[in-house]
Amino acid sequence: MSYAMVMGEALIDLLEADLDGGQVYRQAIGGAPLNVAVGVARLGGDARYAGTLSRDVLGERMAAFLRDAGVDQTGVRRVPVPTTLAVTTFEGAEPTFTFYGEPPSYALLTPADLDLGAVAGASVLYTGSICLLREPFVTAARAAWAVDGPLRVFDPNVRPTLLPDTAAIDALRTLVESFFATADLVKLSAADAVVLYGDDDPAAAAAHILGLGAAAVVVTRGSLGAHVATAAGDVSVPAPVVAAIDATGAGDSVMAALISSLLAGGRPVGLDGWAANVRFALSVAGLVCERPGGATAMPTPADLKARWGSL
Known part of the structure; x- marks a missing residue:
């Protein structure tokens, strides 16, 4: 059976909102890799999640959410630390994240926790995001990445609030480029490219990443769509118009x-x-942007058909 192995963080987003003229925070299950696993499952794919969840009540809620979404949790290890919180504030629709919790509950997966046979049997292996900033997770991710078999898919998902200085940015660039070099697909945002390379030209960032060895690069650009690049050339794909x-x-x-x-x-x-x-993916993202964010916004094929008709 064709399945995706998704490695990375799961945490709780506290999303800023207004209530009766005051600011409150709405709890939402999140973490980029968890969102990806749930998104794959909601779209009808077989998603298997490998990561660490706290044994606390929030960890129980995340485990139940993954189960209800149809995500396989065989690769999950439960850990005795509080669930990491990501306080999320907004300028317009764009979020900014500040993280709380030490040690991070999401980054405690070790190489010994991995089922390398399950990794080898996957059609797609995904990793990336903030879990790669911490050990032991990054060593576990490298061990999985070295396994032959699956298509390797990577997203740096840069969070500037976790990069206090130029040295931290340089270290992250070195780290993610070691994954870029053998990736079948790299997806990053234009904002990621600015942090990593100091350039807001998505074509330049994509060309650089292709030069490192990646087979395909997708740079998302919000309402402007995405830039897609392979060795055969590049093209811009527009985003659908959404509210x-x-x-x-x-x-x-x-x-x-x-x-x-x-x-x-x-x-x-x-x-x-x-x-x-990418055109299909931008239609999925457009629908997500029209909903309150996080993993709960990930759509099903029926949701897509209702919003867009035939894709």
């Missing part, structure tokens, strides 16, 4: 949709094939 209220999880939904397409159809043939997958 965005919350972009939380939109990039993760792009990743989930791209993985869903890889599970259904394998590696695309040529630039046109990648562009078609």
Whole structure:
């Protein structure tokens, strides 16, 4: 059976909201890799999640949420530390995250916790995001990445609040480029590219990442759509017009949709094939932006058909 192995963090987002003229925080289950796993499952794919969840009440809620979403949790290890919280504030629809919890409950997966046979049997392996900033998770991710078999999919998902200085940015660039070099697909945002490379030109960032060895690169650009690049060339794919209220999880939904397409159809043939997958992914993200954000916003095929008709 074709399945995706998704490695990374699960945490609780506290989303800023207004209530009777005051600010409150709405609890939402999140973490980019968890969002991706849920997104793949909601789109009808087989998603298997490998990561650590706290044994506290919030960890129990996340485990139940994953189960209800149809995500396999065989690769989950429960840990005796409080669940990490991500306090999320907004400027317009765009979120900014500040993280609380030490040690981070999401980054305690060790190489010994991995089922390397399950990794090898996957059609797609995804990792990335803030879990790679911490041990022992990064060593576990490297061990999985070295396994032959699955298509390797990576998203740096840069969070500037976790990068206090130039040295931290340089270290992150070195780290993520070691994954870029052997990736079948790299997905990053234009904002990620600015932090990593100091350049807001998505074509330049994509060309650099291709030069490192990645087979395909997708740079998302919010309402401007995405830039898609392979060795065969590059193309811009426009985003659908939506009434965005919350972009939380939109990039993760792009990743989930791209993985869903890889599970259904394998590696695309040529630039046109990648562009078609990205066009579908942007339609998924557009719908997510019209909903309150996080994992709960990830749509089903029926949701997509109701919003967009035939894709």
